[in-house]
Amino acid sequence: MQDLSGITNWIHQTLLSFMPQWLTTTVECVLIGVGLLLVYSLLALFYIYFERKICAAFQCRLGPNRVGPFGLLQSFADMFKILIKELIHLNHIDKFLFALAPYLVIIASMIGFAVLPWGNGLQIIDFNIGIFFLVACSSIGVLGILLAGWSSNNKYTLIGALRSGAQMVSYELSIGLSVVTMVCFAGSMSVGDIVAGQDRLWFIFSGHIPAIIAFLIYIIAGTAETNRGPFDLPEAESELTAGYHTEYSGIHFGFFYLAEYLNLFIVSGVAALLFFGGWMPLHIPGWDSFNAVMDYIPSFVWFIGKAIAISAIIIWFKWTFPRLRIDQLLALEWKYLLPINLFNLVLMVLVITFGWYL
Numbered sequence: 001m002q003d004l005s006g007i008t009n010w011i012h013q014t015l016l017s018f019m020p021q022w023l024t025t026t027v028e029c030v031l032i033g034v035g036l037l038l039v040y041s042l043l044a045l046f047y048i049y050f051e052r053k054i055c056a057a058f059q060c061r062l063g064p065n066r067v068g069p070f071g072l073l074q075s076f077a078d079m080f081k082i083l084i085k086e087l088i089h090l091n092h093i094d095k096f097l098f099a100l101a102p103y104l105v106i107i108a109s110m111i112g113f114a115v116l117p118w119g120n121g122l123q124i125i126d127f128n129i130g131i132f133f134l135v136a137c138s139s140i141g142v143l144g145i146l147l148a149g150w151s152s153n154n155k156y157t158l159i160g161a162l163r164s165g166a167q168m169v170s171y172e173l174s175i176g177l178s179v180v181t182m183v184c185f186a187g188s189m190s191v192g193d194i195v196a197g198q199d200r201l202w203f204i205f206s207g208h209i210p211a212i213i214a215f216l217i218y219i220i221a222g223t224a225e226t227n228r229g230p231f232d233l234p235e236a237e238s239e240l241t242a243g244y245h246t247e248y249s250g251i252h253f254g255f256f257y258l259a260e261y262l263n264l265f266i267v268s269g270v271a272a273l274l275f276f277g278g279w280m281p282l283h284i285p286g287w288d289s290f291n292a293v294m295d296y297i298p299s300f301v302w303f304i305g306k307a308i309a310i311s312a313i314i315i316w317f318k319w320t321f322p323r324l325r326i327d328q329l330l331a332l333e334w335k336y337l338l339p340i341n342l343f344n345l346v347l348m349v350l351v352i353t354f355g356w357y358l
Helices: 005-018 021-058 074-084 093-116 130-138 141-151 157-184 191-194 210-223 250-275 286-294 299-318 326-355
Strands: none
Touching: 005 021, 021 074, 021 250, 074 250, 074 326, 093 130, 093 141, 093 191, 093 299, 093 326, 130 191, 141 250, 157 210, 157 250, 157 286, 191 210, 191 250, 191 299, 210 250, 210 286, 210 299, 210 326, 250 299
């Protein structure tokens, strides 16, 4: 397996050869920030095109096919359209909080990008509470949504924000318990240690029934956490126009739009990290030749490919199941997912205690 840390160390040493330490650190931070923004933008454009194609396939349509080859430039055209649209200034709103809300949503997803293990030696930051940090930062996004709904001075946006707050706070419990279940199995909250612990076999296979249950609950709760169908009640068009971002226009609306797709990638990336080895190739004990072939595939291809595959499942949910009512949505979490998750956590502890794992 190629270790990309050699490239990053070479860049660091090259900069140190003609710069002082403080300036080298500053330049590296700028380079990382620019790289994150570039990956952030390209992933958002890809996901917009990706979902349109999947949606079209479900509805027996072609999807984007005119702007560029196979419609590949349609997402870029939409991006430029949003960038040049006028920002409509509203009266009787809290202007500061109204402008702040979309940036909070974007910042929450950008911070999550910093912890994801993109490849072997290609992680921005890794410390002993990496998973806890990731879960904590992802909770910032709900503040932006609540502020957007309240500051817009519109009853539809307020209802949408309250729905979203109740939904995200509720389903964060299931996400957190699913993550804790796998952290117990890994024995560490460090992202690097979790990936390294799956070099022999991914946790979805070695963790047996508790890992499978945790994955299924995580996928359901992650879909609800990102406000995607069939859990898209905060944006129910037939009831609330566009929900909490009804009053937004131009680039501010674009921030909410991009954050939804990037949160989809983050949820999928964390699932790939916890259950499918992150950037770790598929290794089967005893199949040395097969494992050697898998090691030739670059680590970042493994991670991004797993995340996109899991995202396809979440998109599949949206275009397959009808939207739930608010009482059904909350009942699913509090009456079913949460008790199952608590039982599954105890089951995982028993599996670890008695060594019932591979």
